[in-house]
Amino acid sequence: MCMKRKIRFLLSIIIIHPAYIYAQQSALSGNERNSSETITLSSIEEATTLGLKQNLNLIASKFDIEISRAEVLSAGSRKNPSLNALSSLNPFRKNYDQTTSAGPKQLDLLFTVPLDISQKIKSRKDLAYANLKISEILFHEQIRDVSMQIQIVCIDLILHDALRKLLKEKESNLTGMVRMIENRIGGSNIQPLLLSRSKLAVNNASIELRLVKLQRDMIARKLITLLGIYDQKEIILNFPLREIHPYDLPDYEFLMASSKDSLPGFIALKLGSEYSEKAVELAKAEVWDDFDFSFGLSRQYAQNANPSDTGSSKLPGESSFAFGFNIPLPVLYRNEGEIKKAEILKLQNLKRLNAFELELGKEIQKLHSNILLYKKFMIEIEKEQLPRAQQVLNSQKRLFGTGGSNLLEYFDSISAYNETLVNYYNIVSEYRKNFIQLLSITGFHGGK
Numbered sequence: 077m078c079m080k081r082k083i084r085f086l087l088s089i090i091i092i093h094p095a096y097i098y099a100q101q102s103a104l105s106g107n108e109r110n111s112s113e114t115i116t117l118s119s120i121e122e123a124t125t126l127g128l129k130q131n132l133n134l135i136a137s138k139f140d141i142e143i144s145r146a147e148v149l150s151a152g153s154r155k156n157p158s159l160n161a162l163s164s165l166n167p168f169r170k171n172y173d174q175t176t177s178a179g180p181k182q183l184d185l186l187f188t189v190p191l192d193i194s195q196k197i198k199s200r201k202d203l204a205y206a207n208l209k210i211s212e213i214l215f216h217e218q219i220r221d222v223s224m225q226i227q228i229v230c231i232d233l234i235l236h237d238a239l240r241k242l243l244k245e246k247e248s249n250l251t252g253m254v255r256m257i258e259n260r261i262g263g264s265n266i267q268p269l270l271l272s273r274s275k276l277a278v279n280n281a282s283i284e285l286r287l288v289k290l291q292r293d294m295i296a297r298k299l300i301t302l303l304g305i306y307d308q309k310e311i312i313l314n315f316p317l318r319e320i321h322p323y324d325l326p327d328y329e330f331l332m333a334s335s336k337d338s339l340p341g342f343i344a345l346k347l348g349s350e351y352s353e354k355a356v357e358l359a360k361a362e363v364w365d366d367f368d369f370s371f372g373l374s375r376q377y378a379q380n381a382n383p384s385d386t387g388s389s390k391l392p393g394e395s396s397f398a399f400g401f402n403i404p405l406p407v408l409y410r411n412e413g414e415i416k417k418a419e420i421l422k423l424q425n426l427k428r429l430n431a432f433e434l435e436l437g438k439e440i441q442k443l444h445s446n447i448l449l450y451k452k453f454m455i456e457i458e459k460e461q462l463p464r465a466q467q468v469l470n471s472q473k474r475l476f477g478t479g480g481s482n483l484l485e486y487f488d489s490i491s492a493y494n495e496t497l498v499n500y501y502n503i504v505s506e507y508r509k510n511f512i513q514l515l516s517i518t519g520f521h522g523g524k
Contacts, residue, residue, distance in 0.1 A: 114310040120230050123303065123313070127226040130304030134222060137215060144211045151204035154197060155366060160186040180379045180391075186372035186398065193367050199358035206351040210344050217340035222302065224516040228509050229299045234317045235505040236292035239498065243285040246494050250278045253476070253486060270483055277487065318454075318504050325447060331440050331518045338519030342436065345429045352422035359414040368402035436517070443514040450507035457500045465496040 117123045128134065162184040192198075254274045296311050305311075325331075336342055374396045382388040472489035476482075514520065 114312055115305060116312045116314055117230075118314045120227050120315060123230050123299075124223050124226050126305075127222060127303045128219060131222050131302060132304050134218065135304070137218060141211060141215065144208050148201065148204040148208055151200040152197060154192065155190040157187060157189045160184075160188065160372075162186070180377045180393070182377070183375045184372060184398065185374075186370050188368050188370040188402075190366040191369055194361045194364035196358065196361045196364075196366075199354065199361045203351065203354040203358050206347065206354050210347050210351060213340050213344040213347060215340075217344060220340055220516055224512060226299070226302050227512045229295060229302060230313055231317070231505055231508050231512070233292065233295045233299055233311075234313050234315070235501055236288055236295060237313070238317050238501050239288045240285065240292060242494060242497050242501070243281060243288055246490060247278060247281040247285055249473070249490055250274065250281050253483075254278055256476070257483075274483065317501065317508070319508060325444060325514075326520065328437075328441060328444060331444065331514070331520060332437055334520055335436060335440060335518040336433075339436070339517055342432065345425070345432055348425045349422070349429065352418065352425050355418040356415065356422060359411055359418040362414065363406050363411045365404035365406075367404070369399075370402070371397070371399040374398050440514070440517060443510050443517070446510045447507060447514065450503050450510065453503050454500070454507055457496065457503065461496050462500060465493045469493040 117126070164182050164184070254271070257271050257274055300311055303311075376394050376396075378393040379391040381390045469489045469492075472486045476486040
């Protein structure tokens with residue numbers, strides 16, 4: 077999540093035009109409604125596939141890419157020509173007859189075409205295409221992020237299912253202990269403190285169970301939202317929490333190189349350098365405004381004979397052609413501010429890319445170390461602590477039932493057993509979530 081927000085922030089510094097995420101066709105084919113009471117998923121891959129098909133954010137992203145494509149069309153559009161019609165020297169009374177200072181009436185039709193001599197349109201189109209490439213990469217970044225979120229939330233949900241089962245078992249053990257104590261003391265009040273202590277433990281276990289169930293329901297609602305599922309009251313994940321990948325992790329250098337080749341956010345930032353180059357080219361091209369080339373037809377109407385000159389005759393009308401140029405002169409304004417801004421953004425993008433690469437390396441190192449550490453803890457607990465905690469609990473339960481153990485010793489065995497399992501479940505959960513994040517960042521799926 078943090079990495080996604082950072083990528084979007086960095087790219088917002090670079091990108092001038094709003095275009096972002098390309099949504100694949102399979103995303104639109106989703107949004108299927110399921111009105112059943114429950115939905116069961118048999119693997120984390122099934123959950124991910126369903127989410128990528130129905131996630132509402134991915135479906136909405138389809139329209140973002142269409143906006144980006146529309147901007148490419150706009151960037152390649154030329155300015156429209158103009159038609160200018162002008163009528164002049166129209167008489168108020170009689171037509172011109174060579175006796176006044178005016179002339180014959182005249183009609184001019186002028187057609188003006190703007191010319192992009194500095195290739196601004198080409199630069200805008202190149203910039204729009206660079207933006208479109210970034211948008212397509214950012215779509216894959218969103219796919220990566222949504223996939224990672226779904227998988228991590230699935231692990232959290234499985235963890236809370238395991239904790240809920242464990243707390244139910246704890247509550248059951250403590251309830252059995254209360255009944256055993258009640259049977260021992262019968263109706264007497266010889267040991268009311270012992271019984272009260274036991275009932276208090278049962279109540280605490282019940283509260284813990286309800287809190288875990290509440291947290292589990294919140295996580296389930298989050299997963300349902302990510303999966304784009306409607307009208308679901310319950311979601312069941314039918315796969316285990318524990319999973320150790322059968323392959324060893326490669327070294328840091330390999331993972332770092334893999335992330336540079338596969339992480340969409342990093343690729344998008346590298347494409348940002350290309351975008352910055354295009355932005356500089358466009359700013360320089362915009363120093364020159366469009367040239368205007370005009371051509372047209374001019375028509376002078378006939379002149380009546382001079383009434384004061386008996387020898388004069390009517391002059392016929394004539395037509396002539398007209399053409400001209402309008403050349404803008406970048407003397408006072410040369411777009412210096414936009415050029416400087418584009419060059420600074422280019423340099424800024426390079427620095428931010430270097431910073432992101434450094435942070436990415438630290439993130440990979442952290443995840444790599446965490447995975448190895450959690451895997452070590454997990455194996456140690458499975459080999460030593462879990463069997464020992466189970467053995468102590470069984471022994472104390474048997475001794476307490478026969479009167480060979482006191483209440484506090486039995487309490488301690490139950491607490492030790494539950495704490496060991498809670499630690500184990502949390503370690504397994506963190507191992508898998510760190511592995512999911514590492515796979516998401518580097519694209520590594522086993523082997524070199």
